[in-house]
Amino acid sequence: MLNIFYGDMSDAVYNTASYFKYDYEDEWIVDSFVKKMILDVDHSTVLDSGVIDSPVLGKIPPLALSGGVKTLILVKFNTTKVFNASTRGDNCAKWLLKIAEKEDRTINLRHLMDFGDEPFMIHILNTNQTVHSMAELIPIAGEFV
Amino acid sequence: MKGTHRVIIQTKRLRYDFELRRNITIIRGDSATGKTTLIDMIQEYVNNPSGSPVELTCDKACHVLTGTLWREQLSAMQDAIVFIDEGNEFVKSKDFSKEIQVTDNYYVIVSREGLPTLPYSVDEIYGIRTSGKYGTLKQYYHEFYRIYRDNTLAKTVKPETVIIEDSNSGYQFFDSVCSDYDLKCISAGGKSNVFHHLNF
Known part of the structure; x- marks a missing residue:
């Protein structure tokens, strides 16, 4: 499942493009x-x-490569760090969900990424709530970004 | 600096052509639309004044601001257009907000995050789109598009309550207007609190 911490997260990697440079x-x-x-x-x-x-x-x-793809690759392969996923556009959202389909992943978001109209399962770490649609996600996550 | 300033930056393969109207412009949108490439091209042009394959046309100097020494770099930038790529944490800081408000530069900031310390207009939030090849050249033409356009709202809005960011004169003005239409008007007490009021 995809776990998301919304808002400032001190131990998240903020500049993911720079991290990718020496980690990929x-x-x-x-x-x-x-x-x-x-x-x-x-x-x-x-x-x-x-x-x-x-x-x-x-x-x-x-x-x-684009900053979005670099961050997706880091999220897929480097499971020791939490990455700032606000370096990705909405066109990366479906890939985040796919990466976390079979394994748990935790990311940090500092904006309201649009995960689309299809049902999904996302665990919001700030409130320990699981949401299944943007209609459920926005009222909770919006308080933190 | 005041007014509108046009920026054209190009290489053999890429061309960006856009106008800046306010002192703060935000760029966001999908990945792989060319935001970082735009900043890289400006950096390349600025760093190699004796010869660069990048051509820049603008009536103002253009600079890229980056890294932990941003304050020192900024002190040398006057009457210029300053570009800042995503990944620079300082753009969220109160120090940055304070520093840029006493400069006469225009700022172009790539960020999807809300930047509550900076006074920017919703009209000056843009994405970048590729509108095909330029002329007969092997050059992809990139332009800015306004993300929040007049037609962003699909349906007619009939408000029940109007939330005002301001708590002083702005609130008093809209409270007076709303009372003429029997609308409830409340002050959020700052733009960071607007979302919280939407939830209640």
Whole structure:
């Protein structure tokens, strides 16, 4: 399940792009799940662990991926840290839910990310409540961001 | 600095063209729309004055503010447009708010977070969209779009209560207007409290 702490969280990694720079591993980039995320969010194709084909930027290294994808990759593979997920746009929300489908993940959000119209299960750590829709989530989370 | 300032920044592959109207502009929106790339291009142009593949056209100097030494950097920026990428924690601080209010710069801040210490307009919150290739060149054209437009509300709103951020003259004005229409008017006592009042 996806656990979210809303608002300022002192031990969360705030600058996720900077953290990714010295933390990512080659195997993460060529993971089949990650390839799908990169294709969906960045519209880019992973050619190998060091080269990604972007329709706008040309051939780019993993460090030039979007901030959103970098944070998603960190959330998937680095389970020792809590990351500030407000560096991701709403187009990353479904991937957050997919990452946390089978394993627990905890993230920090400092804005109201839109998790869409489909039912979901999110545990809000601030109040220890589980919500299943944006209609349930907004009145609770909005108090903290 | 006052008025509207147009910024055009481009490389062989990318072109951004936008106007800034107020002293604080916020950029947010989906991932992978080119927010960080825009800031990187400005940084590249500024850091390599003797020759950069980035072309910048603007009637004001452009700078990028970043890192823990932001205060020292800011002291050297006057009558300029200052860009700040997400991941810079200082933008939320009261110190930053206090510092920029005594400068004459315009600020473009990439952030999805609420920034209650900064006085920015809802009209100056933008996303970036790619509107196709520019002319016949192999260049993707990026422009700003206003996130909260006049048509953001899908239905006609019939308010029962009007919540006013202000507690002084602004509240008194709207309280007087609301009384003419038999509407309840309450003061939130600051914009950070508006959401709390919506829940009750």
